[in-house]
Amino acid sequence: MALKTTVIINEITNLSDARYCAGMGVDYIGFRIDNEHDKYVDVANYNEITNWISGIGLIGETSGKSESKPEDYKIDQLLIDNIDQLAHYTGQPAIWSVPMVDLQNNISTLSDYQSKIVGIVITGEDSNLTENHLAIIKDIATRFDVYLSFGVRTDNVLNVIDELPIKGLALKGSDEIRPGYKDYNELADILELLEEEDSYYE
Numbered sequence: 305m306a307l308k309t310t311v312i313i314n315e316i317t318n319l320s321d322a323r324y325c326a327g328m329g330v331d332y333i334g335f336r337i338d339n340e341h342d343k344y345v346d347v348a349n350y351n352e353i354t355n356w357i358s359g360i361g362l363i364g365e366t367s368g369k370s371e372s373k374p375e376d377y378k379i380d381q382l383l384i385d386n387i388d389q390l391a392h393y394t395g396q397p398a399i400w401s402v403p404m405v406d407l408q409n410n411i412s413t414l415s416d417y418q419s420k421i422v423g424i425v426i427t428g429e430d431s432n433l434t435e436n437h438l439a440i441i442k443d444i445a446t447r448f449d450v451y452l453s454f455g456v457r458t459d460n461v462l463n464v465i466d467e468l469p470i471k472g473l474a475l476k477g478s479d480e481i482r483p484g485y486k487d488y489n490e491l492a493d494i495l496e497l498l499e500e501e502d503s504y505y506e
Contacts, residue, residue, distance in 0.1 A: 305329040305499065306499075307330070307498040308462075308500055309465045309470075309471075309472045309473060310451070310471050310472030311330045311472055311498065312331065312333070312474040312475070313332070313474075313477050313491075314334040314363075314383075314425075314453070314474055314475070314476050315334065315343045316345070316477040317335075317336075317343055319352070319353045319356055321333070322360075323356060326358070326360045328499075330360060331472070332363050332380075333360060333363065334365045335350055335353075335363070335365060335377070335379075337366050337376075337377055338368075338369060339371055341367075346372075347376050347377060351378075362377075362380050362381075363380065363399070364377050365383045365385065366383070366384060367385050367389065368384065368386050368389030368393075369386065369389075381399060382398040383398060383401050384398045385402070387400075387410065390417060390420060390421070391416075397420055397421055398421055399424070400424050400425070401424075401425040401453075402425070403426075403428055404427070404437060411440070414444070418447075422448075423449035423450070423451060423471060424450050425452075425453050426441065426452055427453045428454035428455065429454070431454075431455060432455055433464070438468070442468065442469060445468070445471075451470065451471055451472050451473060451474040452470050452473055453475070453476075456473055456475070456494070457490070458493045458497060461473070461494050461497055465498075473494075475491055475494065
């Protein structure tokens with residue numbers, strides 16, 4: 305199964321989400337590795353979950369403010385959501401997760417991070433994408449791979465990926481109602497809309 309665009313699912317906490325995402329053709333799933341975060345997944349649980357899945361990229365998500373070490377996890381990519389940590393980061397290029405409001409305030413300094421990041425996840429609280437948002441996203445996308453994490457709904461997701469020069473989407477996982485039972489709601493609806501049509505009869 306393939307999706308129409310690259311998709312990252314952040315804050316995975318359980319095997320149900322991980323297996324669902326792998327089955328739906330999601331490209332990357334992310335796990336919070338900060339031990340003070342409410343979505344924190346420790347190394348033992350991380351290994352237990354990821355040992356059941358294959359063919360999907362693994363991201364460690366961190367603000368750099370915990371005792372957890374990325375090297376303790378077998379990850380393919382690091383995601384940093386703290387600009388201070390990014391400023392002092394010296395490892396392999398990472399993904400930067402940043403709220404739109406903070407991105408607006410740091411556009412002039414983005415060139416300082418050119419060698420530190422391979423992509424930007426733009427987050428936000430707004431349910432709609434304004435003209436100002438669109439202008440900023442288009443500008444940033446000329447220099448970095450952009451993954452949009454806000455303003456995306458079932459009624460606009462296809463237009464968003466068609467009209468914006470973004471690399472893909474970054475959506476969030478959710479908690480299990482009880483072990484092995486999930487209600488995926490809008491996440492499932494969006495992923496189903498992104499499924500490529502079968503080409504058997506073309």
